[in-house]
Amino acid sequence: MTFDSMWSSIEPIGREASTGGYRRYAWTGADATLREWFAAEAAARGLGLVTDRAGNQWAWWGDPDAAVAVGRPGVVIGSHLDSVPDGGAFDGPLGVVSALAVVDVLKARGLEPSRPVAVVNFVDEEGARFGIACAGSRMITGKLEAGKALGLRDVDGVTMAEAMAAAGHAVEHVGPDIETLRRIGTFVELHVEQGRALIDLGRPVAVGSVIRPHGRWRVDLAGEANHAGTTLLEDRHDPMLDLATTVLAAREAAAGHGCVATVGKVRLEPNGVNAIPSRVTAWLDARGPGETAVRAVVAAAVRQSGAVAVEESWTPETVFDIPLAQRLSTLLDDAPMLATGAGHDAGVLAMAGLSTAMLFVRNPTGISHSPAEFAEREGCHRGVEALAAVTEDLAR
Amino acid sequence: MTFDSMWSSIEPIGREASTGGYRRYAWTGADATLREWFAAEAAARGLGLVTDRAGNQWAWWGDPDAAVAVGRPGVVIGSHLDSVPDGGAFDGPLGVVSALAVVDVLKARGLEPSRPVAVVNFVDEEGARFGIACAGSRMITGKLEAGKALGLRDVDGVTMAEAMAAAGHAVEHVGPDIETLRRIGTFVELHVEQGRALIDLGRPVAVGSVIRPHGRWRVDLAGEANHAGTTLLEDRHDPMLDLATTVLAAREAAAGHGCVATVGKVRLEPNGVNAIPSRVTAWLDARGPGETAVRAVVAAAVRQSGAVAVEESWTPETVFDIPLAQRLSTLLDDAPMLATGAGHDAGVLAMAGLSTAMLFVRNPTGISHSPAEFAEREGCHRGVEALAAVTEDLAR
Numbered sequence: 202m203t204f205d206s207m208w209s210s211i212e213p214i215g216r217e218a219s220t221g222g223y224r225r226y227a228w229t230g231a232d233a234t235l236r237e238w239f240a241a242e243a244a245a246r247g248l249g250l251v252t253d254r255a256g257n258q259w260a261w262w263g264d265p266d267a268a269v270a271v272g273r274p275g276v277v278i279g280s281h282l283d284s285v286p287d288g289g290a291f292d293g294p295l296g297v298v299s300a301l302a303v304v305d306v307l308k309a310r311g312l313e314p315s316r317p318v319a320v321v322n323f324v325d326e327e328g329a330r331f332g333i334a335c336a337g338s339r340m341i342t343g344k345l346e347a348g349k350a351l352g353l354r355d356v357d358g359v360t361m362a363e364a365m366a367a368a369g370h371a372v373e374h375v376g377p378d379i380e381t382l383r384r385i386g387t388f389v390e391l392h393v394e395q396g397r398a399l400i401d402l403g404r405p406v407a408v409g410s411v412i413r414p415h416g417r418w419r420v421d422l423a424g425e426a427n428h429a430g431t432t433l434l435e436d437r438h439d440p441m442l443d444l445a446t447t448v449l450a451a452r453e454a455a456a457g458h459g460c461v462a463t464v465g466k467v468r469l470e471p472n473g474v475n476a477i478p479s480r481v482t483a484w485l486d487a488r489g490p491g492e493t494a495v496r497a498v499v500a501a502a503v504r505q506s507g508a509v510a511v512e513e514s515w516t517p518e519t520v521f522d523i524p525l526a527q528r529l530s531t532l533l534d535d536a537p538m539l540a541t542g543a544g545h546d547a548g549v550l551a552m553a554g555l556s557t558a559m560l561f562v563r564n565p566t567g568i569s570h571s572p573a574e575f576a577e578r579e580g581c582h583r584g585v586e587a588l589a590a591v592t593e594d595l596a597r
Numbered sequence: 598m599t600f601d602s603m604w605s606s607i608e609p610i611g612r613e614a615s616t617g618g619y620r621r622y623a624w625t626g627a628d629a630t631l632r633e634w635f636a637a638e639a640a641a642r643g644l645g646l647v648t649d650r651a652g653n654q655w656a657w658w659g660d661p662d663a664a665v666a667v668g669r670p671g672v673v674i675g676s677h678l679d680s681v682p683d684g685g686a687f688d689g690p691l692g693v694v695s696a697l698a699v700v701d702v703l704k705a706r707g708l709e710p711s712r713p714v715a716v717v718n719f720v721d722e723e724g725a726r727f728g729i730a731c732a733g734s735r736m737i738t739g740k741l742e743a744g745k746a747l748g749l750r751d752v753d754g755v756t757m758a759e760a761m762a763a764a765g766h767a768v769e770h771v772g773p774d775i776e777t778l779r780r781i782g783t784f785v786e787l788h789v790e791q792g793r794a795l796i797d798l799g800r801p802v803a804v805g806s807v808i809r810p811h812g813r814w815r816v817d818l819a820g821e822a823n824h825a826g827t828t829l830l831e832d833r834h835d836p837m838l839d840l841a842t843t844v845l846a847a848r849e850a851a852a853g854h855g856c857v858a859t860v861g862k863v864r865l866e867p868n869g870v871n872a873i874p875s876r877v878t879a880w881l882d883a884r885g886p887g888e889t890a891v892r893a894v895v896a897a898a899v900r901q902s903g904a905v906a907v908e909e910s911w912t913p914e915t916v917f918d919i920p921l922a923q924r925l926s927t928l929l930d931d932a933p934m935l936a937t938g939a940g941h942d943a944g945v946l947a948m949a950g951l952s953t954a955m956l957f958v959r960n961p962t963g964i965s966h967s968p969a970e971f972a973e974r975e976g977c978h979r980g981v982e983a984l985a986a987v988t989e990d991l992a993r
Contacts, residue, residue: 222822222867286867287822287875329869395827415826417870426618426683426967429859429882430811430938431791434852436963441860442848445841452838456830463825464837466870467863471618471682473725474813474862474880476966479683484870486825542826567832570872571822 204302204585205578211238211294215284222287222572226355227325227336228256228364235282239322242301246308248320253381254374255340256324256365262304263317265384274386275317276595278303278588281326281337281546288327289574291393295562297322299391299585306589307596314596316386323546330355330364333514338546342553343377351375387525387595388557390547391588393576394539397567402537405583408530409559410538412519412548415488418499418510420447426471426479440481441469443506451485454501460489461542462498485510488542492517519548522556529558532594533587536560543569560587600698600981601974607634607690611680618683618968622751623721623732624652624760631678635718638697642704644716650774651736652720652766658700659713661780670782671713672991674699674984677722677733677942684723685970687789691958693718695787695981702985703992710992712782719942726751726760729910734942738949739773747771783921783991784953786943787984789972790935793963798933801979804926805955806934808915808944811884814895814906816843822867822875836877837865839902847881850897856885857938858894881906884938888913915944918952925954928990929983932956939965956983 215223215231225231236258243250243260251259259265265275280296300320307314328334331353339345351362351372362372399407424440448464455462466484485502489495503510530536539561551557562584566575576584611619611627621627632654639646639656647655655661661671676692696716703710724730727749735741747758747768758768795803820836844860851858862880881898885891899906926932935957947953958980962971972980 220866285872286869288867288872327871332870334871395824396829413826425964426969427963428791428939428965428967429861430809430857430884430940431965432857432963433792434848434857439848439859441844445844448837448841452830452835461826461828461830463835463871463873465825465865465872465874466868467865469861469863470616471684472862473682473684473966474728475723475730475859475882476681476684476861477859478861479967486871488826543824544826567823567828568821569824569827570869571824571875573822 204298204581207242207298207301211235212290217287220287220572223284223290224286225282225284226330227283228330228368232283233368236322239282239297243320246304248304253341254376254378255337256370257337257341258322259381260320261317262319263314265317265319268317269383273316275319275384276592277319277321277385277388278391278592279321280390280392281323283325283327283329285327285329285570287572288570289572291574291576292569293326295393295576295581295584296391299581299588302585303589303592306585307593312593316596318592318596326546331361334544335546335549338549340375341378341381342549344549344552347376382553382555385550385555388547388550388555389560389588389591390545390557391560391562391584392545393569393574394561394564395541395543395569397564398539399561399563400565400567404537405563405580406533406587407537407539407561408526408533409521409541409561410526411521411540412544413488413490413540413542414492414495414516414518415542415544416495416515417513418485419513420483420485420503420508420510422481422483422506422508424478424480427477429475429477432477437477439477441478443508444481444483446505447483447502450505451498451502454498455487458489458494458497460487460494460498462487462502516544516548519551521551521558525556525558529591532590560584560591600694600977603638603694603697607631608686613683616683616968619680619686620682621678621680622726623679624764628679629764632718635678635693639716642700644700649737649777650770650772651733652761653733653737654718655777656716657713658715659710661713661715664713665779669712670780671715672988673715673717673781673784674787674988675717676786676788677719679721679723679725681723681725681966683968684966685968687970687972688965689722691789691972691977691980692787695977695984698981699985699988702981703989708989712992714988714992722942727757730940731942731945734945736771737774737777738945740945740948743772778949778951781946781951784943784946784951785956785984785987786941786953787956787958787980788941789965789970790957790960791937791939791965793960794935795957795959796961796963800933801959801976802929802983803933803935803957804922804929805917805937805957806922807917807936808912808940809884809886809936809938810888810891810912810914811938811940812891812911813909814881815909816879816881816899816904816906818877818879818902818904820874820876823873825871825873828873833873835873837874839904840877840879842901843879843898846901847894847898850894851883854885854890854894856883856890856894858883858898912940912944915947917943917947917954921952921954925987928986956980956987
């Protein structure tokens with residue numbers, strides 16, 4: 202199948218009609234459909250499908266273990282197929298579909314790679330269901346401990362272990378997966394750009410330089426539930442006031458420190474129109490040029506409320522393989538190098554010491570994690586060409 | 598059954614173990630269990646059970662229509678059995694259980710009422726599921742149009758019509774119910790106090806004077822969904838900032854106008870940790886000494902955001918039947934008269950021109966709409982005595 206026909210075939214999967222956005226969460230029915238689609242595409246190309254301990258899918262062209270034995274481990278390309286809540290069509294799937302298209306391009310050119318090539322579909326990159334992003338790559342690299350991961354619960358109280366088991370994945374094997382990691386000589390993740398730098402630069406594709414440090418914090422704001430109509434203002438302990446000061450302080454501090462800060466998820470208890478909340482839980486996402494700046498923003502956000510910001514995840518600055526990035530940039534007509542504020546499986550693998558790179562495909566809206574996320578079809582094709590050139594160069 | 602044994606028998610119904618609060622929402626399984634319990638209690642006392650067009654349950658001691666024919670319509674006592682999300686045990690059920698206990702007291706005294714007496718269980722007083730409070734009394738008085746009511750949806754998208762039908766109620770009969778209303782000569786609703794006035798006054802029971810004007814507004818704050826990590830602050834349209842200013846402005850304006858204002862319910866879309874919300878919907882509850890003051894608070898709340906506050910409900914000041922209130926106060930050792938900021942079915946019936954009164958039973962915590970809502974058992978018994986005295990006086 203061509204890029205266009207593959208794109209059309211997955212377009213309806215997990216799409217929410219009311220918003221036009223995608224709800225492709227890990228280990229759900231939509232996810233299973235996408236995983237079956239991936240397996241079928243691998244089979245159609247004669248690729249050997251391997252599912253690793255965490256559930257990531259690898260479709261191999263060539264024998265990965267024979268290559269490891271002679272010290273020439275494979276070239277891996279791909280991304281993920283899951284989405285954030287009401288996310289866009291491109292974040293993740295563009296990298297997987299482009300990688301499959303690259304296999305077709307290289308086969309059509311008659312390439313006989315001297316190193317095996319794999320297309321990967323990482324599971325649960327967005328963490329939309331269980332709260333931890335890049336869960337699939339974190340589990341195989343040991344950055345997310347299996348016991349902790351399997352005990353995570355979704356909003357319905359279902360654990361990751363239960364969800365995996367229901368989807369037919371063998372939970373008892375979850376854990377670090379050295380066999381899988383040693384097969385990876387180089388990983389190149391193609392991704393839709395999450396910003397508008399390429400539009401401004403007039404270029405179709407960029408190479409990733411660094412992932413800026415970022416983290417997530419949970420802020421628990423305690424209140425006292427009471428009747429909205431009969432409780433005097435002076436008798437109230439209304440945690441919504443603390444939420445308001447947290448949101449405004451986070452924004453102000455982010456502006457002052459050159460960071461970004463977002464409260465995108467909130468839970469009110471009991472969330473009734475005529476009841477003062479007993480508790481508000483807010484999640485704060487903060488990212489910036491350095492750890493000191495980011496942590497200053499988090500501290501400022503909770504200063505007035507006196508609440509504690511509980512760190513749920515922290516990722517230090519991740520620098521991709523610099524010589525590799527320069528090699529790719531040169532190969533792609535001196536493609537610009539871009540830093541990003543978004544986490545990716547490529548970043549997790551880089552932190553684990555693997556050689557990784559990223560390619561970004563132009564996004565005319567600059568918007569991502571939204572139904573408005575976009576890449577022009579011509580831009581997607583340019584992305585496939587770039588990834589094909591890079592893969593051919595690395596696998597020759 | 599005595600007050601105490603009745604209280605024990607309903608205590609477990611609809612209780613959420615994780616919070617200790619009640620989730621007794623209209624037309625759910627918990628509600629059905631409570632309605633069956635009410636019907637059984639009516640049958641055990643030989644009362645004639647009538648379910649009206651909206652689903653309110655009336656348990657009659659004596660023939661209500663014969664009484665109407667001779668111009669001596671009945672004395673109705675009772676309240677409701679549903680709850681707000683994670684509400685307390687007393688708001689509603691105290692009035693129903695006390696009313697049933699009063700029938701026992703009066704029968705034990707050998708009273709042969711010259712007017713029939715009914716115990717009522719109003720359906721859907723809190724509006725927790727479909728968003729409109731006092732739905733049962735509003736429907737029979739025509740204050741809530743049947744077509745509008747039946748089309749209301751809960752958070753799962755289930756309409757009130759579907760929920761009613763699933764619970765076995767005949768949806769096609771929903772509408773104003775003159776036959777039911779003409780049977781009501783006087784309605785007295787006993788309710789747990791929602792404040793601490795009786796503690797300060799050292800009295801066990803109060804008589805209601807007025808319900809202060811109150812309303813609910815929905816505030817839609819539009820944003821633009823985007824990635825929390827990659828979107829520059831200056832490119833954001835983050836509706837959480839508008840939520841923050843709305844909450845703080847509402848509080849400040851309420852303090853300035855002698856009102857109360859509460860944002861107790863919020864919905865974020867998509868509510869993802871790493872996405873700027875595309876939309877925040879907030880519900881503002883505001884109440885005060887007069888309409889002008891309340892509306893000034895609402896206007897101030899949305900001034901900075903420029904959002905529109907959509908009025909979902911408005912209830913003007915409701916004055917109970919003043920001679921009746923004075924008669925009850927005198928009968929109860931000059932019980933104090935209290936205004937309240939909470940809406941009640943008694944208020945809806947008063948607005949419909951019926952003679953209604955309320956009795957409030959002391960609440961040591963002053964808290965309501967929370968698991969901490971409380972009335973001492975001794976206080977409950979004093980409430981039953983007071984309601985028995987009032988009912989005997991009115992029905993003699």
